[in-house]
C-alpha cells in the first residue's frame with residue numbers, strides 16, 4: 014500500500030479492533046512503517062495512553078447511555094432524542110481505551126494507573142504530561158484535585174514523591190531556578206546565606222500577617238498517606254522539588270502563585286509570556302516556582318493557587334472551571350560525589366517535570382445558557398480545545414501518512430505551552446472523563462472522537478535518562494557512618510570540632526538617602542537592626558548552650574588539663590556559664606587566660 018493512501022474499513026478493523034467514527038479519517042498500519050522508513054534516524058515512539066473514567070449518574074432520574082463491556086471498551090447507545098439517531102447516523106458505538114474505569118473506581122486506583130507510571134518516568138529524568146479532558150461536569154477536577162476526604166491525582170502525586178525522597182532532599186537553595194527554565198547549583202555557603210535571608214524576611218513579614226495566616230494544606234489533611242514506591246529513586250542522589258501553578262484563562266496565562274505571600278491582598282495576577290528554552294521546552298516566563306520540602310507545603314501552595322483559579326456557576330456544573338489549570342512539579346537531582354558528600358557545583362544535575370493539567374470543560378452554549386462573561390469564557394475554552402484537536406489530528410496524519418501538514422500549536426496558548434510534549438521526547442497520558450447520562454450523548458460522541466485521535470498520536474520515546482557515574486554504591490550510607498563515628502570521637506573529646514558559627518542573616522538595607530525629609534530609611538534601618546540584634550541574641554544563646562553542653566560532657570581529668578588556655582571572649586563567657594553550673598569548679602580569667610580550678 015502506498016504511503017499516504019487510506020485503507021479499507023476492513024483493514025482498519027483488523028488494525029484498531031474497534032468501531033471508529035464514520036466521519037473520522039482513518040489510517041492503516043502500513044503507512045506508519047512507510048513513513049518511518051523515510052527518516053534517517055528512526056527513533057522509538059510511544060502512543061499516548063488514553064484512559065477513560067466513567068462517573069456515576071449525577072441524578073437518580075438520569076438515564077445512562079453507556080455500558081462498560083470490558084476493562085478497555087465501552088458501548089454507547091444513542092438515545093431516541095439524539096440528533097444522530099434521528100438521521101440514522103449512529104447505531105451502537107464501541108470505543109476502546111488503554112483502560113476504562115467504572116463509576117465505583119477509587120481515586121487511589123485512578124492515580125496508580127494514570128499517574129504513578131509517569132512519576133517513575135520523571136525520576137528517570139523524563140518529562141511527562143497528564144491532562145484530564147471531558148465535558149463540563151464530567152469529573153475532571155474531581156479526578157485531578159479530588160475532595161478533602163478523597164484526594165485526587167495532584168495531592169497523591171505530591172504525597173508519593175515526598176514519601177519517597179524525604180530523606181534524600183537537598184538543602185534548600187542548593188538548586189536555584191536560573192529564570193531561563195534551567196537551574197544552577199549554589200555552594201553550600203551561598204545556599205545557607207539564602208536560607209537565612211529567607212528566614213529573616215519571613216520573620217519580618219510574618220508578624221503583622223499573623224491574623225490572616227491559614228493552612229490550606231489541611232483541606233487535604235485527612236487524605237491517605239500514599240506510600241507507593243517510586244522505582245527510580247537513587248539513594249546516592251539528592252533531590253529538590255519545585256512547584257508552579259498557572260491558569261490559561263481567555264487565552265492568556267496567569268500565575269496563580271504570584272503574590273501568594275500577600276494572602277490578604279486581592280491583587281490580580283499579571284499575564285505571563287510563554288517562551289522557549291535552549292532545549293526547545295516551552296515555559297512560562299517569570300513564573301513563581303517554589304522549592305518545597307514536604308507534601309504539606311506543596312499542597313498548601315496548590316490550594317492557594319486553586320482558590321484563585323476562576324470558577325463559576327453554570328447550568329452544567331455549579332462550580333465550573335472557567336480556565337485550564339496547569340500544576341507543574343519539577344524534580345532536580347544530582348548524584349553525590351564519590352565519597353558521599355554533597356555534589357560539587359561543576360557536577361551535572363538533571364531536571365525533569367510532571368505537568369498535571371485540568372482542562373476547562375467543553376460545553377455547548379445552547380445547553381449552558383451562558384451569556385456575557387461566561388459565554389466569552391466558554392468560547393475561549395472551546396476554541397483552545399478545538400486547536401488542541403486540530404494539532405493532534407494533524408500530528409497523527411503527519412506521523413501516519415508522512416504528510417507535512419502544519420500543526421498550529423501557536424494558535425492557542427494551551428497548545429503552544431505543551432508543544433514540546435507532543436513534538437519532543439516525553440511521556441503523555443490523557444484521562445478522558447465522561448458522564449454517562451443520555452442527555453450528554455451528542456457531546457460525548459465528540460469527546461470519544463477526540464480520544465480516538467489522541468490514542469493514535471505518537472510521541473518520541475525519551476532517551477535522556479539520568480547518568481550515574483561509576484562511583485561506589487552506598488556512598489550516602491558510608492558517609493553517614495563516617496560522620497556518626499566522628500561525632501562519637503568528638504563527644505569523647507578526641508577530635509576538635511572546627512564547626513563555625515552561622516552568620517547574622519541578610520545584607521543591610523540600602524543606606525542611600527534620596528530625600529532629606531524621608532524618614533523611611535531610618536525606620537527601615539531601625540527595624541533591620543532590631544531584627545539583627547534579636548538574631549544575634551538567639552545565635553549567642555544557642556552557641557553558649559552548645560559550648561556548655563560540650564564542656565559539661567567532658568571527663569573531669571580532661572577539664573583539669575584545660576586549666577590554662579588562651580581563649581576568645583565568647584569562650585570565656587561559655588566557661589563562666591559552665592562554672593556557674595558546676596558549683597565545685599571556679600574559673601579565673603586573667604588577660605585572656607582562663608584558669609579552671611577544682612575547689
Ligand SMILES: Nc1ncnc2c1ncn2[C@@H]1O[C@H](COP(=O)(O)OP(=O)(O)OP(=O)(O)O)[C@@H](O)[C@H]1O
Nearest residue numbers: 068148149150151152153154155330333334373374
Ligand atoms: N467520579 C465521581 N464521583 C463522585 N462525584 C463526582 C465524580 N465526578 C464528578 N463528581 C462531582 O460532580 C461535580 C462536577 O465535577 P467536576 O467539577 O470535577 O467536573 P469538571 O469536569 O471539572 O467540570 P468543569 O469542566 O465545569 O470544571 C462535582 O461536584 C464533583 O464532586
